[in-house]
Amino acid sequence: xxxxxxxxxxxxRKAIMATEDMQSAGILARQLLCHVSGRTQxxxxxxxxxxxSEDICSKMEELTKRLVDGEPLAYILGxxxxxxxxxxxxxxxxxPRDDTCAVAALAxxxxxxxxxDPRILDLCTGSGCIGLAIASRVKDARVTLxxxxxxALAVAKKNITRNHFTGRVTCIxxxxxxxPSPFLGKFDxxxxxxxxxxxxxxxxxxxxxxxxxxxxxxxxxxxxxxxxRAIVQNYTAALKPGGYLCFEFGMGQGDAVCxxxxxxxxxxxxxxxxxxxxxxxxxxxLNRKEDYYGDEKDSIRGTCTGI
Numbered sequence: 001x002x003x004x005x006x007x008x009x010x011x012x013r014k015a016i017m018a019t020e021d022m023q024s025a026g027i028l029a030r031q032l033l034c035h036v037s038g039r040t041q042x043x044x045x046x047x048x049x050x051x052x053s054e055d056i057c058s059k060m061e062e063l064t065k066r067l068v069d070g071e072p073l074a075y076i077l078g079x080x081x082x083x084x085x086x087x088x089x090x091x092x093x094x095x096p097r098d099d100t101c102a103v104a105a106l107a108x109x110x111x112x113x114x115x116x117d118p119r120i121l122d123l124c125t126g127s128g129c130i131g132l133a134i135a136s137r138v139k140d141a142r143v144t145l146x147x148x149x150x151x152a153l154a155v156a157k158k159n160i161t162r163n164h165f166t167g168r169v170t171c172i173x174x175x176x177x178x179x180p181s182p183f184l185g186k187f188d189x190x191x192x193x194x195x196x197x198x199x200x201x202x203x204x205x206x207x208x209x210x211x212x213x214x215x216x217x218x219x220x221x222x223x224x225x226x227x228x229r230a231i232v233q234n235y236t237a238a239l240k241p242g243g244y245l246c247f248e249f250g251m252g253q254g255d256a257v258c259x260x261x262x263x264x265x266x267x268x269x270x271x272x273x274x275x276x277x278x279x280x281x282x283x284x285x286l287n288r289k290e291d292y293y294g295d296e297k298d299s300i301r302g303t304c305t306g307i
Contacts, residue, residue: 036056104133108134118189121144123191176230180238186238186239187239192227199221229260245286
């Protein structure tokens, strides 16, 4: 049965209001209708009294049901935006979140100060969102996207192509919990948004996360810190002397992550917050040999404590 675009929108909004307020439901209904019809919001408004095809009506009903049943919009659309980049996403990768802009911004800020043609590793890359954001801003960076999941790397490769970074961004399969292959070489900076959800937090995740997003990209061990310990232990060898390690972490984990870094010869340079004013990211430098002597080390520590 064919319906007018206005009717499709109103029916979808009404259905979505079972789980969302009216304003949010309206926004989501418009996004779905634009997606299934291939029209912009302006075109939908102009064509609101026109009849949509049976295929569009059928797809709109199907996608609305998936949304009401709890599936995240990003997976329904098959795409999401991060740092201004359009990214393909599916259920093999986490949905890029605004929170992650904090660690991307720290890495970009430092990346712009690195020497020419810096090598940067995005470990536990998932969709590749952080590494690609860095590549988009640090124009001479050579970025490697690494993940243990072949399925995640397939998504990352699509996003490399989609954003025209095939000349500077590559993918490699690597396990953050094990020592890297020597063939990986040395990097000026390693950035990572590793799994950091604790065992108890895993049991309390909303269904939109636990029912759809990959658990291997979420669970960070009993205390959520397994990957931080492993990355510092295993991947420090892949950093150049004086190189940088940049982490995202969960709410309340900042001090513990910084302690792991400081116990392993890193100096904390900056801790930053996300858009919700929650502490979310840290960048640290692997101490140079000269940092171990005299007042120079004390000076570094005294000036790099900001949150």
